[in-house]
Amino acid sequence: MNVRRLIPAAALAGAVALGATALTACSGAGATGSKDGKLGVTASFYPMQFLAEQIGKDHVKVDVLTKPGVEPHDLEITPRQTAQLGEADVVLYLKSLQPAVDKAVAQSGVKNVVDAATLTPLEAHAASGHGEEGHAHQDGDEHAGEAEGDDHGEAGTDPHVWLDPAKYAEIAKGVGAALEKADPNNAADYRKNTDELVGKLTALDTEFKDGLKNTASRTFITTHSAFGYLAERYGLDQEGISGVDPESEPSPARMKELQEVAKKENVSTVFFETLASDKTAKVLATDTGLKTDVLDPLEGITDKSQGADYFEVMRSNLKNLQKALGSK
Structure with missing residues (x-):
């Protein structure tokens, strides 16, 4: 955790x-x-x-x-x-x-x-x-x-x-x-x-608590390590490809470690965000046979955002997490 x-x-x-x-x-x-x-x-x-x-x-x-x-x-x-x-x-x-x-x-x-x-x-x-x-x-x-x-x-x-x-x-x-x-x-x-x-x-x-209560996996991989509080609140494990800087390049050792985590923890999806490149997420997903999807850190709203305001984007995040984690 x-x-x-x-x-x-x-x-x-x-x-x-x-x-x-x-x-x-x-x-x-x-x-x-x-x-x-x-x-x-x-x-x-x-x-x-x-x-x-x-x-x-x-x-x-x-x-x-x-x-x-x-x-x-x-x-x-x-x-x-x-x-x-x-x-x-x-x-x-x-x-x-x-x-x-x-x-x-x-x-x-x-x-x-x-x-x-x-x-x-x-x-x-x-x-x-x-x-x-x-x-x-x-x-x-x-x-x-x-x-x-x-x-x-x-x-x-x-x-x-x-x-x-x-x-x-x-x-x-x-x-x-x-x-x-x-x-x-x-x-x-x-x-x-x-x-x-x-x-x-x-x-x-309450929606997040109920929606993430029963899932097949508790681990998610994301390009931007912005979701520590969300993970802490709802009993999940965040595996960040990079740290606070979403554009930083991970080391080969970190990429290998994440491949192992994905297999061990039944991870299906690598998340990326709308304000940064999805290149690293796609590389890891290709190497591990995983899917990619958006998990938005909500640092800004644009026409690419999955919602028009905080609540809409957060509910999109919840839906994407439920799908990736195998919500039951």
């Missing part, structure tokens, strides 16, 4: 408290950073954008730094975007996922920041049941360093928390509380919208 290590409770509690209180500076009557009188929210990438839109609805104007079709890990921020960050009423991001965003937020001087990584415990996940670190970055990777916390040297924490509906719900609650503080005039609406979203995420969690 996936290796897990929780951030110390005291540190997490302090971080959550900071996240909840960071917005008090702009808790005057209806902060209005956008020109049309709405709360101006800048989101780092799609999962943060989705929360802002679902919770804020008509009260917010949401801008997103990572445009559709751009691989979030590779995002570069221009000086102009950094300056624009400083003009936002609220910035929503997830520290450790996008180093360029981490730097831009720090340089922008923006006061009202919500770091989703402070709103739910982060864990360290191995790419496989064999102990290979899925999020130990490649030599020279600029994700390294402070991007994944003080314990990065041993096993960096996994930032892909939104792929666990229960953890995503925890983040939604924190975002809702932040918007309430930033715009108290509309607090009741933010609270109502947060409750509705959390209810939908709880229902989605």
